[in-house]
Amino acid sequence: MAGARPGDDRTAPLVHTAGPTPRSATVLDAAEVSRALTRIAHEVLERNKGPEGLVLMGIPRRGTHLARRLAERLAQVEPAFDAEACTGSLDVTLHRDDLRRNPTRTPEPTRLPATGIDDATVVLVDDVLYSGRTVRAALDALSDLGRPRAVRLAVLVDRGHRELPIRADHVGKNLPTSTAERVFVHLAETDGEDAVLIEGPTERHAEGEER
């Protein structure tokens, strides 16, 4: 039985340290990550004309943490918003179309918010938007769970190179990259610090979940 491979951080969280090297450059520091999230929170409320019917669904693993942070910010601005009841996580592993191109991933739990998602405005939250395949899988997964009134997409970083007709409604930072570069999002919950890093092409095919 082939186990998790080192570097696939969905199956083996330990090895994320195999990610960015000292040569990587910081694109967003902790304060900038925080400001970006605050701005997205305001945009979400503005777009929805208030907190009514809003549900945040994070895509594991870092999207889940980002969704929780966004929900906390929404609740600060709109005390009527029940952050705990309106936040969930949506695992998309079983809906991915690229499973066979990667080592086997262990699915993460999907947690529906207490309010459910039927007729809600679901904001999908993820750390990096790249090919768009994760979001496609998320839309499929979501449709198996219910029928939202609308689905929106919030990401901390949009690094371009879309392979599907998908765009984000709310973006923390647009980050022009080449496909040879690699982007790492670090969050305090998983990595001990908040930061977005970018790393240039390397000789070695570095391991770690590149986005």
Added chain:
Amino acid sequence: MRHLLSTADLSRAEAVRVLDVAEQMAATQQREIKKLPTLRGRTVVNLFFEDSTRTRISFETAAKRLSADVITFSAKGSSVSKGESLKDTALTLQAMGADAVVIRHGSSGAPLRLARSGWTSGAVLNAGDGTHEHPTQALLDAFTLRRHLVGGGPGGGPAADRVGADLAGKHVVVVGDVLHSRVARSNVHLLHVLGARTTLVAPPTLLPIGVETWPCEVSYDLDAALRGDVQGPVDAVMALRVQLERMDAAYFPSAREYSRRYGIDAARLALLPPHASLLHPGPMNRGLEITAEAADGARSRIVEQVTNGVAVRMAALYLLLAGEDA
């Protein structure tokens, strides 16, 4: 993982991973829409040289829930019963493009032979071979036990409390025809690797020579084992199917004597701590190794085992087929 042939091949991490994936699979089966697109386009062949409606349906359901194409090949009425060899059957399946072969065979070792022979390039999943192993049964037993014994307590708390956990410190009594039981063999390996203690209870005639080398304790006295006199308090008891034909071969004198000495009834269950569970791999011989009262009682997880079987087999198929080609 390339094949699933024996629980003896599984490390603790691999076994726990199967259980963890099965937790997520089980969660998807609580939904209104149970079907997932995960294995779309992949072909799973169920190759059943022995009749086993329960196991076959469980695997079929698991594969279909993951959107795999399922071909079922039963020995009865097919070329297999007309003397076609395992090799030729396997070559046929290979030609049909089977990505995975789920095989149930009366000959111990047939799945391993299939996996190593080069007759098929697909993943081989042992669905029970002779008196050797039945790994998915042991995995679903472990899954059921983990749900009841770890984390949230009886009935199972949130899955998150169990994910990553093994069965360390738990004690399982397995009683019945160990000699002819593939379920017992798979469970002894798996419970050991998951950190549990196992006590096998059977009449000496129904224990294999060499059982003392297995990672478990052995007792001829069911009541002593259930009272905790052998390896301490018991967290679960698993009754194995006993075939009446064994009586003819002098393994035990009569059904009545067997039931009296080794059958599970309400009085024996009362020897157990309140939280302890009762398992049976099915199909049951009610009145022989288990009474109806015990089988249908509050401790019984027998129906739940069937449900969990689908989730565990989904997990096994997922882990064998979803990742990149080895």
Added chain:
Amino acid sequence: MTTTLVRAARPLGAEPRDLLLRDGLVAEVAPAGTLTAPDGARTVEAEGLVALPGLVDLHTHLREPGREDAETVDTGTRAAALGGFTAVHAMANTAPVADTAGVVEQVWRLGREAGWCDVRPVGAVTTGLEGQRLAELGAMADSAAGVRVFSDDGKCVFDAVLMRRALEYVKAFDGVVAQHAQEPRLTEGAQMNEGAVSGVLGLRGWPAVAEEAIIARDVLLAGHVGSRLHVCHLSTAGSVEIVRWAKARGVDVTAEVTPHHLLLTDELVRGYDPVYKVNPPLRTDDDVRALRAGVADGTIDVVATDHAPHPVEDKDCEWSAAAMGMTGLETALSVVVQALVEPGHLDWAGVARVMSQTPARIGRVASQGGSLQVGEAANLVLVDPAARWTVDPSAMATKGRNSPFAGRELPARVVATFWEGHATVLDGALATARPAEAGSTWTR
């Protein structure tokens, strides 16, 4: 007939000698470098090679008649020659069973026609190997084949009365009953040695006691009626003990062991590869040690191959459906060197004893099993003790591909085999068959 000078071979591992083979006999033996080849003689340079008397196998399945898809007398005796054998005893479990003078004469004649070695048919003890009635043992003994060894091998002569009668009856013509010791009830459906491995693998066990109980009974019977008894393929430590005890009591019993039981154990079954399925089954390390010790101290008299070729389809399947048996003629000597000579249990004279002289004596093959003395029949094999080779079943002469030693590197290689002066093997390859009409005075 060709005259051959074998130069500087070491007879039975002793000091180098030149041997002149002429008219099917060992004509001269002299210190190395002292003989010159007569005109027209072939010279075989044998410096560094060990010369042994031609090997005699007491236990070979040639499959003909009936299973020519598995082996024929011709292919089986080619394999024998390549393995250094100049005589093989062809077991009786053919179809039809070799239980009449007609069948044993047919096999004997096929051997002569093939011309690769002496083929000595074994006669069945009971008709059809069915364990019910004695076969016509005397007719087989009196036939052209001159049968002296009788066996239901593959099946046990289980009926104690029948066994007693057979032991008694063959005394009339100096025959011997070779028993396949297997208690049938204890081994119904048995698949492998019963022990820790069979328990884990879920394969029905074949207990040692099923063999030992029959041997114990038979040595007591043989002692009681004063007959000689030969026990086929001992496989357990307990069997060795029983035979040792019987010999100490003066019972006229001889015992054999196969090369594979001297080297392989039931651990190999863990992969369920039917190439390791054999009757009696591979046993444990302790058994292997006891068998080796039994050969070393003379309790076990002979090594016999139990060469049992099977067609590919009979092994290319799941374990329980597979046939039992292994090929062995072409690997026997090498395995004996590895299992017995290298660890110091036997020297070359010992190899000659257990693989040639004693089996010839048990089988009453007068022309075989000599000691390379002047005047003996020129049956000899030249062995390169320093050679190492890797077993490749597809390169063998036997039709059987079921060698358990496939892929293993083994020591010692047969370089040349001479059957009554005729070179059947030269330079490690088949030379020529002996023309049938050339039959010598030595062969009945």
